[in-house]
Amino acid sequence: MEAILDRFLRYARIDTQSDPNSDSTPSTEKQWVLAKMLFEELKNIGLQDVTLDDRGYIMATLPSNIEKEVPTIGFVSHYDTSPDFTATGVNPRIIENYDGKDILLNEEENIVLSPDYFEDLLLYKGQTLIVTDGTTLLGADDKAGVTEIVSAMEHLLAHPEIKHGRIRIGFTPDEEIGRGAHHFDVKSFGASWAYTVDGSQIGELEYENFNAAMAKITARGKSVHPGLAKNKMINAIGIITDLASRLPKNEVPEKTSDREGFFHVYKLEGSIELATMELIIRDHDKSLFEKRKQLLKDLVEAINKERPGEVVLEMKDQYYNMKEKVEPVYHIVEIAEEAMKSLGIQPIIKPIRGGTDGSQLSYMGLPCPNIFAGGHNFHGKYEYVPLESMEKAVEVIVKICELTAKKF
Template structure:
């Protein structure tokens, strides 16, 4: 199918373009440098023979592979994002290729003695004998989600070159700013025109996901009073101590470092404080909608209790929902998950159907009217210096896309 050299070169070509997004920006895309890859992708889609290629004023890229069957079959889509996380630098990415991985430590950076080790990252042992692409230890890699883009473009190119593979109309979409939660905000679902789609944004080979967290963000603002510390008795109110009470009153074991699977959490992301004022930033996550609502109630109840304790409104908590579990929107059309599962099995992949401990553009798109499960793109250890992707996983993901297209063409529209 796709050669290792071809898909490796395409992937490296993408990840060496800096596309880090910025949560503090109010533009779309949030950084001008995202345009560099967006424009490149639009031109590349034209070059490989895609039709109806467009790039809008917000850098959303879309294109069409026309149907080559006479039957009226569903239009499907494949979506990935081209921005990288602001959690770790994506500038000057220097990919390292490790052929025939033997299962031991990989020295990423000799000068700084940065090592990617299976003793800590056990999943490495799944890929013994394969070709791994890593960072040089000083940046993230960008497999999240440039691996997904690479696979979608490669699959479209393969289908164009092999017209004997029958498929319906296929739409592809590449988005900015997914890493800061805005990837779907300006996605034109009507223009995209698909019956359903798949985001190629998962991790380990075989992952197939149609459940994700319900999510909210909370900002807790604590007011204090500053007076001269030498004359502060009975007068000073130190907002940092009250903020500490708030932090310690939430369930300590219901945090990211103590939870897994379907367990939700409260996550304290940032603290900024002085005597006069302290601000806490939280994210709230839970797969179960009732538990999610209960977590928000816990924070509000704690706010009320501390305000009653101090006899005034020293704490104001603002909670805003961010996205919801897409399972609610996928279950009525569960056949779209079945197709992806069958596609994996037919090319020798064991599907790993599980819930995402995070969010995805697919969640927001599902609530916008475009049901959108998530499929593996192959990368591991996203958002940091230990990120890597097996080339063989990218090839398999490309094959999955082609097989989904083929299977969908066998299911006429009712």
């Protein structure tokens, strides 16, 4: 496990946050630091056809070590980290033999990782946890996945007695801002199917995700001295908050679970003359997804009719539920499930309340379920990953390669 730990710590300490406000790919120059490191590392461990293109996409091949023809499969992870919380100066801490009690992440600011709030911690008593120092995110999403894929390939290279077909691996930038698959060359990747290693707790196996859209609503008003404002002022802030209040109050992230969809307002800002609201729309069911988008259109139309001012809606789809593309080749899920069970891991098959590169890749012709990478509490200072879960993820990747060769 020491090699896995050392590799993850090297990756985690590099700031690779993506930036939704950038038009470049990768969206930040600092992502190139890890991309170039990975490029060299993949060559050094002995993989072939290692490439790093001008947009930061990395691909490599582990050649088959058997004579018969079997499908080429792939494993994909992203190396960027979320812009939701700072990743400058990531300083991971190691908690050995976790005792099930509170973990003081930062004494100065009294930041505590507690099983009273994050009850999943109790699943890992006696294990080694990698946590933050309370001031940054950790980056296990998805540097844990990157670590596991590299480590699995290194293991297969060191153990030629494990028989496998041709394996392709791919690492992407900008997944956290929804662009991870945008420039992924599926044809060049050349796999019949792949697995994203981007899930959370040990055992997760997912082939359903949200249908997703994003929206920006802009309201324009008219500023007049408040003492003389009657029948003259048009307050753009009031328009936006009125519209927000008409969204279904119980259909928000904090009040929904499983396959329940939601509207999530994540940004409000403005002044009397100009105010904006940004939100995302999510639903597993395609028809309900379309109804949610229509509701938003209807609300904007109603506001424009009822009160003065101008309200403009911009909305675009982001990705769709990969279930439609994976179910016709469900054996790829069954192989992952069998791999986990053979290693004593109970598969947790559930829908993703989000999306991965795999959801877009599935619609690009590369069916791509998602398997666990081991981390918890992504995108914030309470993020952690058990080292034992990372080790098991490596074993699952290796076993999937082995089972695929046996079954075809």
